[in-house]
Amino acid sequence: MTRARVRPGPAIVHSGIGAIDELPELLRRDGVTRVLWVHGAQALRAATPFLPDLGTVEIIDAGFTSECSPAEIARLQHLATARGADAVLGIGGGKVLDTAKAVGHPLSVPVYLVPTLVSTCSGWSAVSVYYDEEHRHLGHEIWDTPTRGLLLDPRIVFDSPVALFVSGIADTIAKHVETRAAFDRSDSADTLTAFGGLAAARCGELISRHGITAVDDMRRGVRSDAWTMLAEACVITAGLVGALGAEAGSATAAHPIGDALSAFAPTRDLLHGVKVAYGILVQLAYERRWEEIDRMNELYAALGLPRSLADLGLSVQDPATLDTIAEIATGEHSSARLLTPPPSAADLIATMHALEVRQSRLDNVVLAHHPLAPPVERNIPMAEVESFTLDHTAVLAPYIRLIAVEKGPRGDAISNFDVRFVQPNEGEIPTAGLHTIEHLLASLLRDHLDGVIDISPFGCRTGFHLITWGEPAVADVAHAVRESLAAIATDITWEQVPGVDEISCGNYRDHSLHSAREWSKRILSQGISLDAFSRVGV
Incomplete structure (x- = not known):
């Protein structure tokens, strides 16, 4: 009979x-x-098209600063108490969901x-999992109260x-690698623990079989069976490992090594996950599972995960x-102390040396990353740019706007257009x-408009600069x-999208035809207007 403490799921x-x-x-x-x-601002925008009407339920919009930190949790708990909230709804990624739990569970609300x-x-x-405002890991807390509801909608x-x-x-992957030894040692008569071990093994199996295909399908905009299985594995199957496996389902070395990389x-x-991925290889090396590392190398290269410190x-x-x-x-x-035998700092240093020697024959990997560029402060004189003098609160997107026509020394005209898609x-x-x-x-634009020089996205991601030879009419640009x-x-299929491999694109993993x-x-x-400030020709 199972004696281990089971951590509740939703x-x-x-x-x-x-x-x-x-x-x-x-x-x-x-x-x-x-x-x-x-919720974060981007998370709410992703969910808004699918959020149902909540009727008479009052919504207290609390937002989210950026970290599941003690300060942010205290802010939200104060707001919840002051406004008499009788439930907490978290909409977002892991930090937001962890914060929602840390706010609601101590207040005894669902x-x-x-x-x-x-x-x-x-x-x-x-x-x-707690961090400070500089994203330094502070620790974690396990809740006795189960989350009331999990709503995982693939459309979102x-x-x-x-x-x-x-x-x-x-x-x-870490769920499988970090818990395997503990599940192997656990009492097979402990039914729930055994199911936790099966869930961990299932995580490893699904990723080995479908990981590369699922990621490629997502890039191509195909919500395939492989993607669906992996998405549920990342949220549900992985969650079952700790929920049913109790102590045997705990992290061991890969996560502490990943956390250490934040230094x-x-x-x-x-x-x-990118940092934890390197910790996985170090743990496998410590356990002398070199053949498994060799099998992982192909998966890591395809997904953009690190195979070495380099x-x-x-x-x-x-x-x-x-x-x-170390x-x-x-x-x-x-939690690395849960390994048998627990590694010392010297053990981990020796392990990383051995791993790096073995991996030194491999090519470097371009890491999977989500670009979040912080603003850059400048204290030097800068030329005035027309785009920054535009009153962005006065325009009505979508629209096409002629910014300027520049004349070269021989009289050649070059036109610059503001192709704005999002308000x-x-x-x-x-x-x-x-x-x-x-x-x-x-x-495609070159098939419908002569003289296209370049089409480049705005950094704000609301549209594009279009540069052309000559002086095409706004109406002709809008038609194209x-x-x-x-x-x-x-009409377009993934096979027709140009430049989606590592040879022809500088960030080929960051594509989505579905999006x-x-x-x-x-x-x-919405219609594309011929005027930036009024809806013309829509």
Whole structure:
């Protein structure tokens, strides 16, 4: 009979197309009248098209700062108490969902979770992982109270960045690698623990079989069976490992090593799963599973996961780097101590040396990443740029706007157009979809408009600069853009998207034809105006 303490999963789970539609009835049955919404801005935009009307339930829009930190949890708990919230709804990725749990459970109110990413098992797990405002790991907390409801809707999560899916896959590999030895040692008569072990093995099996295909399908905009299985594995199956496996389902060495990488500037801002992926290889090396590392290398290269310290921008030749990783990963409260035998700092240093020697024959990997560029402060004189003098609150997107016509020394004219697809400061096209639209417009526009020099996306992701020879009419540019978007929305297949491999693209993993299609349809449905400040020719 099972004696181990089982960590509860969600009391109610809806997974599949339309899962979010169950939210109003779930709140009604639970008698919820006032719910605290915890969400990031991008997460809410991803979910908004699918969120149902909550009827008479009052929404307290609390937002989210950026970290599951003690300060943010305290802020949200104060708001929930002051406004009399009788439930918490988390909409977002792992940090948001962990925060929602940390806010609601101590207040003894039900917590409902809507993932917008499949990058962690936070939607299932009864754990909140804490960081400070600089994203330094502070620890975690395990909750006795189960989450009231998990609503995993593929329509919401499929359009998320592919890199975050890759991060989730790496985190799910860790569920298998980190717990295997403990499950092998556990009492086979402990039924629930045994099921936790089966869940961990299933994580490894699904990723080995379908990992590369699932990621490629997501890049191509195909919501395939492989993608669906991996998405549920990252959230649900991975969550079952800790929920049923109890102590045997705990992290061991891979996660502490990944957390230790946050101590270095080159790796601090890397995705969680990318850092854990290197920890997985170190743990496998410590366990002398060299053949498994060799099998992992192909998967890692295809997904953009690090196979060496060099891939992470670190050097095995730097003793301070190895010392820091080893000391943090084997600290007093580290889960690496759950390994048998527990590694010392010297053991981990020797293991990393052996691993790096073995991996030195491999080519470098371009890491999966989700670009989040912080603003750059400049204190030097800068030329005035027309785009920055435009009143972005006065325009009405979508539109085509002639910015300027420049004349060369021999009288040649070059026109610069503002091709605005999204209303400024009210939304943005996700990077993967924008990237794919850019590649397609580069080709399709030339079929409908003479003299195209370049089409380049705005950094704000609300549209494009179009540069042409001559002085084409705005109406002709609008016609060419409409025809191109119509082809993207209905006709283009993944095989027709140019420049989606590592030879022809500088970030080939960050593409989504599905996102490009959906945004093209949305832009066309709104109509493209011939005037930036009024709706003309729509």
